[in-house]
Structure formats: structure tokens, C-alpha cells
Amino acid sequence: MAESSKEELIQLIKRVGAYLTLKMSNLLSISLRNLDSRSVGALAGLALAVVFTWRLFRSPGARQRRQPKRQAPTTSSSGDNTQLNATAMPTGVCSPLEDLGAQNVVDEFFQPVKPTLGQIVRQKLSEGRKVTCRILGVILEESSPEELQAKQATVKSSVLEVLLEITKFCDLYLMERVLDEDSEKKVILALENAGVFTSGGLVKDKVLFCSTENGRTSFVRQLEPDWHIDTNPEITSQLARFIKYQLHISPVRTERTASNVFSSPSLEQFFGCV
Structure with missing residues (x-):
């Protein structure tokens, strides 16, 4: 796996781990009597698997479309290039939209479970x-x-x-x-x-x-x-x-x-x- 992909995966694990901790805390405070440890573990494992699959198997074309096109340097566009470099996302850092997508996937699996x-x-x-x-x-x-x-x-x-x-x-x-x-x-x-x-x-x-x-x-x-x-x-x-x-x-x-x-x-x- 490329170095940038490893860095992305590490960052994703950290974000999802923190988010799952919060969701698990809320879930356990509401439904602890209705879910046993196996059920909670299964839900957590399933959510992690889906998030990682979604993250790693996204369309490369979609990632490429989000990257700004490089322009040939010219004397007249030096100011524009400076502004473009200042606003470009660093390699290996996910955008807020990517974070929101991962959060939405986790939310779907951690909806309150209606007891029987x-x-x-x-x-x-x-x-x-x-x-x-x-x-x-x-x-x-x-x-x-x-x-x-x-x-x-x-x-x-x-x-x-x-x-x-x-x-x-x-x-x-x-x-x-x-x-x-x-x-x-x-x-x-x-x-x-x-x-x-x-x-x-x-x-x-x-x-x-x-x-x-x-x-x-x-x-x-x-x-x-x-x-x-x-x-x-x-x-x-x-x-x-x-x-x-x-x-x-x-x-x-x-x-x-x-x-x-x-x-x-x-x-x-x-x-x-x-």
C-alpha cells in the first residue's frame, strides 16, 4: 500500500474510533438492557467494516475529479498559482465532506434499536x-x-x-x-x-x-x-x-x-x- 494510503487509513481509523466511542456511549446508556455484549460487538464490527470498505474502494475517478488541475506556470498567472497552492488540500488529509460521509455510514448502523x-x-x-x-x-x-x-x-x-x-x-x-x-x-x-x-x-x-x-x-x-x-x-x-x-x-x-x-x-x- 502506498505511503499516502497508509496515512489516510490511519487518520480514518482515528476519526472513526473517536466517533464510535461517542456513539457507543450514547447507545449503551439507552439500550444496555436490550443488547448483550455480542450484539454490540457485532454492530461495531459491521460498522467498521463498512466504513473501511467505503473508504478504500471509492472510485479513483471521483478522487481525481476533486483534485485541482495543474496549470502551466506563466508570468501572468503567478498570483493565481500562489492562491491555488494556499487553498489546495494537503496529501493524505480528508475533506470535511469525506468525514461527513464516514459519519453518516456509522450513524446508519447506530440508530437506536427498538426493543421488542x-x-x-x-x-x-x-x-x-x-x-x-x-x-x-x-x-x-x-x-x-x-x-x-x-x-x-x-x-x-x-x-x-x-x-x-x-x-x-x-x-x-x-x-x-x-x-x-x-x-x-x-x-x-x-x-x-x-x-x-x-x-x-x-x-x-x-x-x-x-x-x-x-x-x-x-x-x-x-x-x-x-x-x-x-x-x-x-x-x-x-x-x-x-x-x-x-x-x-x-x-x-x-x-x-x-x-x-x-x-x-x-x-x-x-x-x-x-
């Missing part, structure tokens, strides 16, 4: 492995046992994707207070028709029913989950001392009752799906 729904769920739940969740008002369109008794149960279409994602890595238990056995059958049938049991993460034995609100509280205390999701503020308040994290679902914004209790209008909105 599974990554968001794990991050939001702080890697919790066991979750208990009320059914009415969270999973179903119906919000009370009386409403469930009067008509068929309907699973919210907007919550289904989140629910299935939770079952992939969490031990999920669903629970509800019902007024009769017919209501229990309606809930099981609605969940079955929605495909909740086909993912393998949730089985019918983990859908629990009780006749009182205190019964649901007792279920949660016995299971000792990392997270409990409920719509009843009294239950949320009672469990705050015993459960690591809770999510209170309420369409009306409420005051935070404890540092370990979060709130959201819906389960899907808590995970940014709406």
Missing part, C-alpha cells in the same frame, strides 16, 4: 418471574362480577399480545371473584377462545376463583408473586407491605400509595402497546 415487546415486558417487570393478576377490568372487558353474570365474558383484544408475552417467561396466575359457577365457565371459555392456553405458559389450573375480595388477597399472599396486578385500590394498599411490586389498573389517575405501587389506565398501556 418481550424485552419491554421483561424490563418493565424488572425480570420478575411470578405474576398474579385480576381478570375483570384487566383481561376482560367486563369490570364487575355482576356484569359477568349478566352476559358472556370477552377478552380485550388489545391486552392479548401482552398477556401472551408475560406467559412466555413468567409464572402467571389469574384470579377473580365470581358469583356462581356459570361465571367461572364463562371466564375459562373466553380465555380458551382467545388462545391464552395454547401458548403453553398458562394452564387452566392457574385460573383461580373465589367468592370474596379477601379471598383474592389470600391467594396473592399464599403465592408470593414478584408482581400483583389489580383494579381494587384497597387490595393494592393491603398488599403493599408484602408484595415486591404492584400495578394498579385504573382509568382515573390516582395518587401513588407506595413506592412499590405503579399505576396505569390499562395493562397494555403500562407496556406501551397503546
Whole structure:
């Protein structure tokens, strides 16, 4: 390789190295939980390979066109030649346009990586492995046992994707207070028709029913989950001392009752799906 090409490559490595350091710092501060070391290393290596390839295999004709044409020296153009020599780029030094081209290539590979729904769920739940969740008002369109008794149960279409994602890595238990056995059958049938049991993460034995609100509280205390999701503020308040994290679902914004209790209008909105 010619001496000038080596010098150009060294200068490019220095500029790209400094730029990658800045981009990596920004990337890691945003997406450290979503990318492992192999992913970051692969992106960095790919970006470097593309930059070097782009730099070394540019068209020679384009480089020649950027070089000013040499003029035969004449007595009348001595002043012009002096000005031309003062403004010409030194050999081996890249122009600002070349630097910008390299920067743009690196930028394309270091755009913020959008996390998947599974990554968001794990991050939001702080890697919790066991979750208990009320059914009415969270999973179903119906919000009370009386409403469930009067008509068929309907699973919210907007919550289904989140629910299935939770079952992939969490031990999920669903629970509800019902007024009769017919209501229990309606809930099981609605969940079955929605495909909740086909993912393998949730089985019918983990859908629990009780006749009182205190019964649901007792279920949660016995299971000792990392997270409990409920719509009843009294239950949320009672469990705050015993459960690591809770999510209170309420369409009306409420005051935070404890540092370990979060709130959201819906389960899907808590995970940014709406």
C-alpha cells in the first residue's frame, strides 16, 4: 500500500474510533438492557467494516475529479498559482465532506434499536418471574362480577399480545371473584377462545376463583408473586407491605400509595402497546 494510503487509513481509523466511542456511549446508556455484549460487538464490527470498505474502494475517478488541475506556470498567472497552492488540500488529509460521509455510514448502523415487546415486558417487570393478576377490568372487558353474570365474558383484544408475552417467561396466575359457577365457565371459555392456553405458559389450573375480595388477597399472599396486578385500590394498599411490586389498573389517575405501587389506565398501556 502506498505511503499516502497508509496515512489516510490511519487518520480514518482515528476519526472513526473517536466517533464510535461517542456513539457507543450514547447507545449503551439507552439500550444496555436490550443488547448483550455480542450484539454490540457485532454492530461495531459491521460498522467498521463498512466504513473501511467505503473508504478504500471509492472510485479513483471521483478522487481525481476533486483534485485541482495543474496549470502551466506563466508570468501572468503567478498570483493565481500562489492562491491555488494556499487553498489546495494537503496529501493524505480528508475533506470535511469525506468525514461527513464516514459519519453518516456509522450513524446508519447506530440508530437506536427498538426493543421488542418481550424485552419491554421483561424490563418493565424488572425480570420478575411470578405474576398474579385480576381478570375483570384487566383481561376482560367486563369490570364487575355482576356484569359477568349478566352476559358472556370477552377478552380485550388489545391486552392479548401482552398477556401472551408475560406467559412466555413468567409464572402467571389469574384470579377473580365470581358469583356462581356459570361465571367461572364463562371466564375459562373466553380465555380458551382467545388462545391464552395454547401458548403453553398458562394452564387452566392457574385460573383461580373465589367468592370474596379477601379471598383474592389470600391467594396473592399464599403465592408470593414478584408482581400483583389489580383494579381494587384497597387490595393494592393491603398488599403493599408484602408484595415486591404492584400495578394498579385504573382509568382515573390516582395518587401513588407506595413506592412499590405503579399505576396505569390499562395493562397494555403500562407496556406501551397503546
